[in-house]
Every structure is written in structure tokens, then in C-alpha cells.
Amino acid sequence: MSVLQEISSNVRNMKQLEYAILARRVNQIKEGLKQGVRKPYKEIIDVSWGDPHRAGVKPLSFVRQVVTACIYPQLINSNKLPADVRQRAQRLLGECAGGSVGSSTATAGIPELVHRVSDFIMRRDGGAPSHPENIYMSSGAQWALTVTNILNVLVNREASTRTGVLTPGPCYSITNLSIMELGAVIVPYYLNEEQGWELQVEELHRALESAKGVCNPVALYVINPGNPSGHVQSRKSMQEVIRFVSEKRLFLLADEVYQDCVYGEKSEFVSYKRALMEMGPPLSDTVELASFHSASKGLMGECGLRGGYVELVNLDRAVMKYIHNLFSKDSCAPVLGQLALDLMLNPPQPGDPSYPLYNAEIQHIRSTLARNVKRACEVVNSLLGFYCQPVEGGAFAFPRVYLPPKAIQKAKEVGMKPDTFYCMRLLEETGLLVSPGSEYRQKEGTYHIRYKSNIMEELLKRLSSFHTQFMKDFS
Numbered sequence: 001m002s003v004l005q006e007i008s009s010n011v012r013n014m015k016q017l018e019y020a021i022l023a024r025r026v027n028q029i030k031e032g033l034k035q036g037v038r039k040p041y042k043e044i045i046d047v048s049w050g051d052p053h054r055a056g057v058k059p060l061s062f063v064r065q066v067v068t069a070c071i072y073p074q075l076i077n078s079n080k081l082p083a084d085v086r087q088r089a090q091r092l093l094g095e096c097a098g099g100s101v102g103s104s105t106a107t108a109g110i111p112e113l114v115h116r117v118s119d120f121i122m123r124r125d126g127g128a129p130s131h132p133e134n135i136y137m138s139s140g141a142q143w144a145l146t147v148t149n150i151l152n153v154l155v156n157r158e159a160s161t162r163t164g165v166l167t168p169g170p171c172y173s174i175t176n177l178s179i180m181e182l183g184a185v186i187v188p189y190y191l192n193e194e195q196g197w198e199l200q201v202e203e204l205h206r207a208l209e210s211a212k213g214v215c216n217p218v219a220l221y222v223i224n225p226g227n228p229s230g231h232v233q234s235r236k237s238m239q240e241v242i243r244f245v246s247e248k249r250l251f252l253l254a255d256e257v258y259q260d261c262v263y264g265e266k267s268e269f270v271s272y273k274r275a276l277m278e279m280g281p282p283l284s285d286t287v288e289l290a291s292f293h294s295a296s297k298g299l300m301g302e303c304g305l306r307g308g309y310v311e312l313v314n315l316d317r318a319v320m321k322y323i324h325n326l327f328s329k330d331s332c333a334p335v336l337g338q339l340a341l342d343l344m345l346n347p348p349q350p351g352d353p354s355y356p357l358y359n360a361e362i363q364h365i366r367s368t369l370a371r372n373v374k375r376a377c378e379v380v381n382s383l384l385g386f387y388c389q390p391v392e393g394g395a396f397a398f399p400r401v402y403l404p405p406k407a408i409q410k411a412k413e414v415g416m417k418p419d420t421f422y423c424m425r426l427l428e429e430t431g432l433l434v435s436p437g438s439e440y441r442q443k444e445g446t447y448h449i450r451y452k453s454n455i456m457e458e459l460l461k462r463l464s465s466f467h468t469q470f471m472k473d474f475s
Contacts, residue, residue: 018420018439019048019173025424026433041431045459047452048435050227050395052301055452057365060300062358063343066092067305070101070339082353092339101339105332107324109137109309113342117309120345125274130311134320137333137341139306149326150290150310153319154218154251155182164215166207166250168199170398170440170448172227175255185215190443193400196389197231201240208248219251220244225258225269225393228440228450230373232267232392238275242287252289257308260298263370264392273313289313295341297395299365302344307337373397376451379460385471398437401447407474419447425470430462 026044033039047055062085069075069089076086076093095112097103108114114132121130138149155163162185167176169190179186189207191197199222211217222241224233233241245252254272262269273291277284294308312320347362348355373391380388380399388399403418411421419436426432437448451459 018417018423018436021416021420022048022423022427022433022435025427029427029431039431040429041462044427044431044433045456045462046433047459048433048450049452050297051303052365052395052452053303056456057301058361059302060358060361062348062354063300063302063340065354066343067336067339070096070336073099084348084352084354088343092342096335101335103335105335105338107328107332108132108135109333109338110335113137113338116342116346117311121271121273121311125271125277128274128277130273134312134315135309136312136323136327137307137309137338138327139308139330139333139337149323150253151179151182151184151219152326153323155179155184157183159216162215164211164217165253166204166211166217166220167441168221168223168226168229170228170437170442171221172223172255173439173441175221176441185211186441187211187215187217188441191226191229191231193389193443193446196392197226197229197398199231199233199237199241201237201244204241204244217248217250219253221253221255222272223255224272225256225262227255227258227394228396228398228435228437228448230389230391230394230396230398232262232264232269235270235275238270238272239279242272242276242279242283246283246287252287254289254291256291257294257297258394259293260300261369261395262393263366263373264390267392269393273311276313286314288315295337295344298344299362299369300340300344302337302340305337305340306334307339307341308333309341369395376460379464383464383467386467395452396450398440398448398450401437401449403447404471404474407470410474419449422447422470423449426463426466430466432459432462432466 030044049055053059065081065085066088069081069086070092073093075081076090093099095110097105114135114137117135118130118132122128162183164185164187165179166187166189167179169188176186187207187210189203192200204220208217225231252272256271259269259271271291272289276287276289291311291313292308295305296303296308312323348358376397377388377391380386385402386399388397391397401419401422403422407421408418411418414421416424417436417438419438423434423436426434434449434451437450440450442448
């Protein structure tokens, strides 16, 4: 019997990401360049990933110094590192079992670190209570959300009616894949692009209505700041969402991993936890919420260290027992990821030896992102057939491409989705790798591309030149 016949139907239903088509071609092009194949470019510029370091952002010195000292403790007794770095490393090692980062930790994470996550949340949310027993550290926010734990509790594979999860369009592709893997139904609600990718409660009602007879929706997933939309929700919008989930008895899943990346002039990040607590009883006592954050995204961008957390609000203690069991089967989150998360939430303070350099590096990353986002929007919006809504936060731009009918027809002839066809031509002719919007469940009949916001002038030059010629070729 073929092994394929034994593979779960849920796994078989997981569709290949559009990016995979482009990635294969990237590998072929790179190999060709090594072999001396002549191209109008010498290297691939890859801005398709949400990985800051991959795209050239430098790691924060303080974080790397502390992690290095934790891995190689002999440095703690040397003068090669600033005093506060050595003190922090010594403290962290003292909180690790056996004084080593090679030791495993408690299921929820190193207890002292979990308590400091709780302290951070209270500072961020204006003093709203946060309880360490409701926090679990994980190998990244997506892992806590999808692969093992929270959605595993919500999705009932044995029910006669499949479980549904309301997810935004556009939405981070890995989340959708993980929902499908669990056998749940994706119920899309579309952000209003014309209104700057605003989340409108009327659309949530429409999406919920569309699920009747198809599935049993149990949760609403929101991303704030948006990925890939770049939208930052207002308090008013969040309050409407909270009332909606309360009325419809939905579990609220809040992906807030880009909370440090807000640069819209009139934008402010407010956590869903804070918005909920400010609304007071009965909502603050009854709405069930899971809030996710990560050291992999944002200004720190330590994707490879894999560290995140989830805070659970208003869950029944009996449910918490099962969630603990699910986290327990993974032993513990990577220790270096836990340390990186702690360093992100508790950075150097004024007066510390490392503060001047840390502050300069953070401000450089923040100002560069803000400047590049503005520049990228200006350039894209100057091109015929392109429009990018203002990017208020997050790490990506997600401009709409108004593809000519001839380009759409050509894409069909070669068996590609139209925006994947556009991205493939862009890659072939300029060596620029971006992601097609079709990967993010964009609204039917629209086409987009997604690219990292740390834009370089060379990237904009290649994109502008290609797009102008592309529109002429297919006009």
C-alpha cells in the first residue's frame, strides 16, 4: 500500500505556497550565476521574508553579547564585555537549571523569566493585572498559536460539523496552512483596502453568516499591526471587535508580534488585553483571549533564536489544565529563545553602560524603517498600475498591482496565478524576489505583492524599471 494513501487528508489539503514556485527558481538562478550564466544582475535581492537579519538589519549588540556570554560563561569573568552585559548574563545563567543554557526548563518557561514577561505586560497595559500562571513561553508566537497548542484546544476533529476560524484577508500564510492542517475551515473576512486596510465589524458579521451550514466558527484571529497589510487598529475598532466576539461567543486570538513596529504619524499600538480591560465588566471578565508576542519579529528580529509567548485571559481553569498538557509534550521552549525574549522585554536603561549603543541601534532601525516605508510608498504610487496604502506599522508593504488583461491571460496560459506570474517575471529580469499576494488570501479579483520594508534604492530602481516595461509589454 502506498504511503501516500495513509497521509492525513488534512495534510494533503494543505496547498503549496506560491512562494515555493519562486524559491525553486531562485535556487536555479543562484546556481546559474555561480556557473557563470550571464544575467542583467549579479545577485538576488530577497525581500520576501519577514526576517530582518536576512534582509541586512544588524543584530542588537547588547542581545548578542549577553547571549554569547551565556553560551560561553568564561566571558563573564573577562573585561571584554560591558559590566551590565556580564551582570545580566550571570543573572540569567543563575536562573537556568545547573547554570547552563543547555538545560531544559519548566514547561511554561524559566519561572523568573515568565514573571518578568508578566511584569512587562502590566507596564505595557497601564497596570492591568497579568498573572504568570497564564503565560507560556514558546518557540515563537506561531508555534504557540497553531502548531501544537491553542488551536489544538479549539479545533474539534471529532465533531460532525467541522470547526471554523475567522481569519483576515490578507493574512499571514503560515497561519492559514496550520488551520488547514488541523482540519478546520478558514472563514475569511476581508480588510477594507480602500480604507487603509481597516477591520470593519460589518465584514465580520458577513463572514460569520457565510459560515452557516459549512462549519462551526469558534474563534476570530486578528493581526495587529497587520501582516502583510501594515494597518494599525484604533481603540474604537478593537472595542467593536471585542463586543462582536462577546456577542457571538468566539475566542479571540490576537497576533501582536509587530507591536514595536509602529511608525504612522497618527498610529498607536494598543494591545487587545489593554483594550479589553479598559472596557470593564462584564466584557473584561468574560471575553476569552490569547495574546501572542515574539522576539523573532519587530525591531529585534531574532528569527533564528525562536522565542515567543502567549498570555491567556479569562480561560476556565479546567481548560488551562489541557493547555498545560499540550505545552508539556514539547518539553520546553528553546532556552536561547527565552533569553532573547527576556532581553527584548527588559532592555538596558538610561545609566547602564550598554544603553547609549543600544538606544542608538534601536533608533537607527526604527528611523530607517519609517523612512524606507515612506520612500517605498512614494515610489510605488508614482508608477502607473500600482497603489500602496499608507503603511502604519509591521514590517511589510503590500501594494496593489492593477495587472493588464493581457498579463492575466498570459498567466493563465502558463499555469500561474497572475500575481505569481508578475513576481516570476520580476525575479527573472531583475533578480528581485517578492511574494505574490495570492499567498495571503487577498480578495478575489485583486492582485498584490508583499515585500520587506527595509527598502534599498537599488531595489526600488529595479522594481520601477521592470514595472514600467511590464505594463508596456502587456498593454
